[in-house]
Amino acid sequence: MSIDKIIAEATAQAVHSLYELEMSPDAITPQTTKKEFEGNLTIVVFPFLKASHKRPEETAQEIGDYLVANCEAVEKFNVIKGFLNITIKPSFWTSVLLHIASEPNFGIKPVTDDSKLVMVEYSSPNTNKPLHLGHVRNNLLGYSLAKILEANGNKVVKTNIVNDRGIHICKSMLAWLKWGNGATPESTGKKGDHLIGDYYVLFDKHYKAELKQIAADRGISEEEAEKESTLMHEAREMLKKWEAGDPEVRALWRKMNEWVYAGFDETYKRMGVSFDKIYYESETYLEGKEKVLEGLEKGVFYRKDDGSVWADLTADGLDHKLLLRSDGTSVYMTQDIGTAKLRYQDYPIDQMIYVVGNEQNYHFQVLSLLLDKVGFKWGKDLIHFSYGMVELPNGKMKSREGTVVDADELMDEMIDTARAMSNEPGRLVGVPEEEKEDVLRMIGLGALKYFILKVDPRKNMLFNPQESIDFNGNTGPFIQYTHARIQSLLRKCDTADLSTDVAQYEPIEKEVELVQRLADFESVVTEAGKSYSPALIANYVFELAKAYNQFYHDCSILKEENGMARAFRLQLSRMVATVIKRGFGLLGIEVPDRM
RNA sequence: GGUUCCGUAGCUCAGUUGGAUAGAGCAACAGCCUUCUAAGCUGUGGGCCCUGGGUUCGAAUCCCAGCGGAAUCACCA
Numbered sequence: 001m002s003i004d005k006i007i008a009e010a011t012a013q014a015v016h017s018l019y020e021l022e023m024s025p026d027a028i029t030p031q032t033t034k035k036e037f038e039g040n041l042t043i044v045v046f047p048f049l050k051a052s053h054k055r056p057e058e059t060a061q062e063i064g065d066y067l068v069a070n071c072e073a074v075e076k077f078n079v080i081k082g083f084l085n086i087t088i089k090p091s092f093w094t095s096v097l098l099h100i101a102s103e104p105n106f107g108i109k110p111v112t113d114d115s116k117l118v119m120v121e122y123s124s125p126n127t128n129k130p131l132h133l134g135h136v137r138n139n140l141l142g143y144s145l146a147k148i149l150e151a152n153g154n155k156v157v158k159t160n161i162v163n164d165r166g167i168h169i170c171k172s173m174l175a176w177l178k179w180g181n182g183a184t185p186e187s188t189g190k191k192g193d194h195l196i197g198d199y200y201v202l203f204d205k206h207y208k209a210e211l212k213q214i215a216a217d218r219g220i221s222e223e224e225a226e227k228e229s230t231l232m233h234e235a236r237e238m239l240k241k242w243e244a245g246d247p248e249v250r251a252l253w254r255k256m257n258e259w260v261y262a263g264f265d266e267t268y269k270r271m272g273v274s275f276d277k278i279y280y281e282s283e284t285y286l287e288g289k290e291k292v293l294e295g296l297e298k299g300v301f302y303r304k305d306d307g308s309v310w311a312d313l314t315a316d317g318l319d320h321k322l323l324l325r326s327d328g329t330s331v332y333m334t335q336d337i338g339t340a341k342l343r344y345q346d347y348p349i350d351q352m353i354y355v356v357g358n359e360q361n362y363h364f365q366v367l368s369l370l371l372d373k374v375g376f377k378w379g380k381d382l383i384h385f386s387y388g389m390v391e392l393p394n395g396k397m398k399s400r401e402g403t404v405v406d407a408d409e410l411m412d413e414m415i416d417t418a419r420a421m422s423n424e425p426g427r428l429v430g431v432p433e434e435e436k437e438d439v440l441r442m443i444g445l446g447a448l449k450y451f452i453l454k455v456d457p458r459k460n461m462l463f464n465p466q467e468s469i470d471f472n473g474n475t476g477p478f479i480q481y482t483h484a485r486i487q488s489l490l491r492k493c494d495t496a497d498l499s500t501d502v503a504q505y506e507p508i509e510k511e512v513e514l515v516q517r518l519a520d521f522e523s524v525v526t527e528a529g530k531s532y533s534p535a536l537i538a539n540y541v542f543e544l545a546k547a548y549n550q551f552y553h554d555c556s557i558l559k560e561e562n563g564m565a566r567a568f569r570l571q572l573s574r575m576v577a578t579v580i581k582r583g584f585g586l587l588g589i590e591v592p593d594r595m
Numbered sequence: 596g597g598u599u600c601c602g603u604a605g606c607u608c609a610g611u612u613g614g615a616u617a618g619a620g621c622a623a624c625a626g627c628c629u630u631c632u633a634a635g636c637u638g639u640g641g642g643c644c645c646u647g648g649g650u651u652c653g654a655a656u657c658c659c660a661g662c663g664g665a666a667u668c669a670c671c672a
Contacts, residue, residue: 027612034615044614046652056652082652083615126672163672281672308670317598318668325670332672361599362667388600389665396665421634429632443634455608459601460665467606471634473620474608481634489631527611539609539619546619549635558631595634 002519003073003088003096004030007041010071014063021051030086032516038078039085040516046082056082090506093515094568098503100518100575107521107582109153117155117348120146120385122355123273124161127260128168129197131267132397133390133405133463134357137452140588141387142355143273144453144534147586152529157347160275161339164257165282170238172196173252174231175203185259191266191408192259201399207231267407272445272588277346279339287338289330291374292323300373313369321366336367337374344376351381353532358386358458385532388460390452405465415444417468418477430488431594442590443477449589450476454538474542479580480591482545485552486577487593493558493570500567507568510551514572517544521579525586534587541583548576 008025015021033039045060052059057079064077064084075089100106122142125131131139143158150156176183176199185192207229214225226232241249268274292309295301301311301323309324323334330338343349354364364384371379389396390405397404418440422428431439451469455461471477490498507515520540528536557573560566581591 029612031611031614037615042615044653046614049652081615166672168672306670319597322670327670329670331670335672357666358600359666365599386600391665424634426628426632427634451607459608462607464607467621470607470621473634475620475634477634478620481632485632485635492631523611531611535609536611542609542619550637552631553636556631595632 002522003092003516004041004523006071006073007043007067007086010067010074011043011063013070014066015048015051018062018066019048019051021048032520033085037080037083037085038087040088040512041086043084043086044082045084049082060084088512090508090512091504093507093512094502094505096519097507097515097568097572097575100515101571107525107579108151111150111153111155115153115155116350117157118149118351118353119157119159119343119347119349120149120353120355121159121161122146123268123275124163124356125264126163126168127193127196127257128172128200129399130191130193130263131407133407133410134397136271136407136410136448137387137390137461138355138357139268139271139273140449140452141385141457141534143588144537144586145353145355145385145532147588148525148528148532148534148537151525151586154529157277157349158275159277159279159343161279161281161284162261164280165242165253165285167235167239168200169253169256170235170242171203171207172200173249173256174235174238175199175206176256177252179206185262191263192256192261193263193267194408195263196256196260203231203235267411270411270445271407272590279342281335281339284339284342285330285335287342288334288336289324289328289338291337291341292334295374311366311370311373313366316369318366318369321370323370333363333367333370336363337370340367340371340376340379344378349378351383352378353383353385355385355387358388360384361386383532385457387457391460391462393462393464393466405463410448411445414448414469415441417471418444418447421471428595431592435594439592439595442592443471443480443595446476446480446584446589446591447471448476449587450479450538453534453587453589454542456535457533476584476589477595479541479545479584480589481595482548483577483580483584483591484593484595486548486573489557489573490570490577497563497567497570498574500563502564502568502571505564505568510554511568511572514544514547514551514576517547518572518575518579521583528586537583537586541580541587544576544583545580548573 005025007030008028011028012023012025015023028043030041030043033042043063045056045063048059049056060079060082064079067074067086068076073088073092075087077084077086079085120142123135123139125135146156146158179202180199183195185195188195210229210231211222211225214228215222218225238249242253292301296303296309301309303309306326307328308322308326311321311323313319313321321333322331325331340352343352356364361384364382368379368382371382392403392405394403422440428436428439447469454474524536524540528534555569557566557569560569584591
């Protein structure tokens with residue numbers, strides 16, 4: 001049982017016996033005492049005043065006296081206004097540390113047969129362009145969220161829905177046919193996703209030129225010229241052929257998609273994210289239609305005169321929403337209904353989480369209502385894990401203005417920066433030559449991942465490509481460094497030091513602070529799972545590493561004369577390193593043993 | 596205009612179910628490497644927590660109104 005709970009229960013007993021106030025221990029949450037005051041845990045006594053009919057100071061005094069007399073863990077206390085600061089017996093903290101060390105998976109709840117099954121959808125790329133910074137945030141958040149939910153005892157299925165069909169793919173295909181001269185990833189030495197992306201851009205370039213030409217020739221606006229465009233017409237024709245299953249178009253489409261997937265796989269692998277099940281829109285986009293027609297029969301949806309099918313959501317404070325076009329084809333929303341249906345056929349999902357940007361808040365609000373209307377009982381409970389945009393100093397990323405930050409390039413740059421910085425004296429000491437690249441990769445990506453994951457997912461965040469991401473201060477490398485330094489310490493210590501029995505040791509204040517922080521890991525993981533926030537873990541690990549660094553500078557460890565103190569500090573260091581590694585594991589960040 | 600989200604140091608961000616004198620990092624300035632890894636540590640300066648009301652022992656946090664910013668409101672995905 002955690003120390004917080006012990007105190008909460010003892011306090012509940014105290015107010016019951018002193019003031020006959022019935023309080024659930026869960027309602028009492030001791031907080032860590034502020035640094036300026038003496039003590040480890042603080043209880044705010046204001047809520048008890050109505051029952052005690054006494055002044056805050058007196059009430060706190062009485063509860064404090066009760067705790068000292070009746071709770072073994074409590075050593076002493078002091079009272080400031082309505083705050084009861086409790087000091088726990090030092091020996092108790094030793095037992096807390098030993099407990100943490102004895103649990104091989106401290107902070108992680110096991111997955112059992114009756115665990116909830118959660119499906120997390122993330123990434124969801126289009127196959128006509130490479131991944132960019134926005135996808136990076138999505139991927140990192142999605143992967144980390146899956147890890148955190150797993151650590152909270154859920155079965156997790158990570159899934160990806162690849163948008164592999166539609167007009168945008170046809171644009172790339174058309175441009176490749178017209179101007180590609182049979183270029184392949186092999187012939188150009190380019191990653192497949194970048195190659196296809198280039199043709200998408202090329203299409204847009206020619207299309208713009210064509211519009212300008214038509215507008216000038218015919219004396220009409222460029223918007224009006226859109227209807228006259230032969231390029232766009234050809235692209236649409238190609239889409240029709242694709243939908244009709246034209247063998248040539250399908251073959252080309254398959255070939256080009258393979259190139260893109262090979263490119264994506266490389267990026268995903270490097271980023272360290274993975275999926276358990278991938279869905280392709282080309283295989284699911286027809287599925288939703290049947291459900292919509294079923295809903296139409298039941299009268300939940302209605303048909304307009306032109307044949308299009310709509311949902312009336314005005315009762316829920318929303319608008320009317322199109323579900324089937326007048327020509328009978330599906331829209332985005334219909335496809336999502338279909339994909340959801342398939343997924344629930346494939347897995348006994350208890351909860352569905354979509355990791356999708358906040359630009360689609362409305363879409364998921366509608367989807368939730370629609371799934372409910374067509375009779376899926378889980379529709380209402382779906383979670384849209386909505387995250388904010390990544391902004392650049394001059395606003396959003398715009399492909400037209402060439403301000404898109406490419407994921408592959410960004411990762412390259414981060415690793416290059418790590419390499420450049422490692423030239424400073426004292427860096428990468430004792431790292432074998434063959435491991436160096438691997439360590440640099442961990443550091444560069446660690447900096448990038450931590451930079452993105454430490455901010456609250458809901459908020460828009462700013463990324464300045466000019467100022468490269470920091471490696472000092474509140475950063476991934478700082479935390480990795482702390483871990484590497486502890487590993488080095490442990491390599492240098494004697495095995496006798498670690499096997500020394502420390503049960504009787506009474507830790508000093510600085511040590512207690514660290515033990516207390518370590519113990520918090522458990523509740524931080526729980527809280528991160530409840531509020532779907534990797535940022536909580538990130539900030540916790542930073543605080544832990546920072547506190548350890550201060551401790552490291554203040555207390556010599558290997559040179560400590562007292563054998564028990566030395567052993568305790570090494571044990572403590574070992575657990576700090578373990579929790580750092582475990583916490584970073586939940587963020588998908590690797591930690592090197594030397595750097 | 597409707598809906599949703601955001602507004603905290605010069606910059607990037609934390610701030611636990613409402614708790615004590617609002618915290619980090621960067622940037623600036625001043626120190627610390629003959630010492631278990633200086634990607635580190637110590638110190639200084641820097642704030643109308645957007646504004647105004649309300650709720651109460653107590654508000655950056657909850658409620659209402661306003662101001663400012665973002666997203667969205669397609670027979671695009």
